[in-house]
Amino acid sequence: MLDEKMLIARLIKGMRDGAIELPADVTSKLKDAYSKETGDIPKMQFKAILDNIKLAHDEGLPLCQDTGIQVFFIKAGYDFPYLNDIHKAIPVAIEKATMEIPLRPNTVDPFTGKNPKNNLGHNMPAVTVELVEGDSATIHILPKGGGSENMSALWMLTPTQGFKSLKKKVLEHIQFAAGKPCPPTILGIGVGGGADMAMKLAKKALLRPLDCTNSNEEIAAMEKEILDAVNELGVGPMGLGGKTTALAVNIEYTSRHPATFPTALVVQCWCNRRAIIKIDKNGVMT
Amino acid sequence: MTEYFLKTPIDEEIITKLKVGDIIYLSGTVFTARDEAHMELLKHGDIPGFDMTGLGLYHCGPVMQQENGKWNIISAGPTTSFRMETLEPAFLDKFKVKLIIGKGGMGPLTLESLKKHNVVYVSFTGGAGALAAKGLGKVKAVYYLEELGMPEAVWVFEAKDFGPLIVSMDSKGHSLYDDVNSKTRENLERLLKE
Known part of the structure; x- marks a missing residue:
């Protein structure tokens, strides 16, 4: 019972x-990102993030x-x-x-x-x-x-443009979002179904640990392609410039109506x- | 990149010296105000007995806990400053704060107003709520708690070496966010051509 x-x-x-503990897969990605940065300002951002994770754990604070x-x-x-x-x-x-x-x-x-x-x-x-x-x-x-949720988006794309159009939208959006969603972010992307299903899949995509790719290899390759391009933008931690803008891109999908290409983005802050x-x-x- | 340990009330002279990229650790009086508190303060014109001259204005909606009648800071990282963009010029016209602390940066209206009033905007790491709570130290007072609720109330803290705060918009019209934005725009155009 x-x-x-x-x-x-x-x-x-x-x-x-x-509220208090960050999952190990997230902390591990943040540590990698810290070691990759060379600039003083992004380095300082990652140091504050890692210090904060330790302090929250030690003192039991959110x-x-x-x-x-x-x-x-x-x-x-x-x-x-x-x-x-x-x-x-x-x-x-x-x-x-x-x-x-x-x-x-x-x-x-x-x-x-x-x-x-x-x-x-x-x-x-x-x-x-x-x-x-x-x-x-x-x-x-x-x-x-709220800050990261505010950067969510839904696009009803042209089916013939498909992935190319999806990637363009995501890149434009992350450039526009800049420091607002507390980068480095995790991008949950939902594709297919209807507008509602795409949004739900995008949020559900955030549940996947950051060290797991989509089980479909082609989709996993798309995740990597978007992640690499997003990091080349140079938004950096907190939008202050740097090498890591996103920690992971997680795509979830379902079938779509042939006339539609619903694509949803839910942005999650580094504090995933x-x-x-x-x-x-x-x-x-x- | 120079490191400063500042104490409130902050002098006009020091503000003039501060440049984008400088690091500050702040001690003294810092108070929170988000959108609702900005509106409330502008409506009332002042808080009797609370002089904001030379203080730090913090864009923050903290988690607070009351224990035996005493308020403790639990977690208090910055909120997205851009929501206050249209309110900040009127706020700086009225209240003589010297430092705005937030995250994500602000726009041209605020940048112009920082120049006009010799104020700088500094960034604290978003999400680092436990670290911020440590630097913000003790609670001195709270205003508008009943009317606005916990996140939106004006909390007054006695900070001790709160930081690192990065000067990201100085009082001469230079914004680190504008610099980063130009670079990311160039990168975006290049990436879209590939």
Whole structure:
């Protein structure tokens, strides 16, 4: 059985880890980028980033003051018995986590600006459930900051232009975004489906560890081609110039209507926080 | 690239000397103001008993926690400064701060206003919230907390060697962001031709 109190505690721990600890694959890329830079200013940016990661870990403080909107992606087996429990526990855990960690109260009414101060609100929390074969579940927590989210984009491209046009749009956009999304960034790109599916795939692409490429080799080659070109722009850490503008490009795709080429970009800051919780059919959480 | 350890209130003379690429560690009074706080301060004209002359204005919406009636800074990195671009000239006309601290840089309106009022814009590393909290030290006061909420309120801190802050827009009209922008534009054009 899945104990309600333990589930809430585990979800809070997930949000705490998400706010405070950077995944090892991200830190490792940041260290590589630090060693590659030669200029004083970009070097100093990476030093501050790495010092901050250590300080946040040592003192148990949130890495960034923008602790984001708590975004949940749940992949659950058809025979997983606890979706209802998770659904009920998430808002309770968010409210408690806001007080305890603490998280910045980041959800405001879009029109009145009113802040309920608990990171909840109308149509919140942001939870996406995907059903798959099996009897266990994986919960990804992605605290998503505002500065990077502001640099998201959707383009309905001309199908005959395809990848060439996608690459051009991404390069133009990252040049325009400059220091605003807190580079070096991670670029989640979603292609195909409709406008909505492309956006969702782009955000989901951010869940993939930075040392994993797309399993399709042709797509992996596209990821590398875009990443190399983006880094040649020279935006650098914090837009102050330098060799590393993005740490990774992750593409996810699905089929498209022949008349469309939906392409979405979701930008993630260097502070690419993620946490994972796994629950099996007996309610055992890891 | 010169390193400065400055203390508020900051002198006009030092501001004149500062050049793009210089590094500052700041001690003394720093206060936060994001979009909403800019609007609120411009509407009211002042905060009685709080003189901003020579202080550091910080574009930041921190995470704060109250313990036994006392506020602690939990995480306090900079927010995207560009959101304040249209508000900053009026703000600098009214309030005599000497340093603007933020991230991502600002546009031509602010650059012109920095020249007019002899102010510099300095960049702190975005996302480095724990590191910033350490440098910002103690909470001296908070204004508009009830009206604006935690991220938008005006928090006043007693900073100690807060930095490194990089001078990225000086008081003579030079912007490091403009330099980088010209280079990245050239690179973009080249890349699109390939």
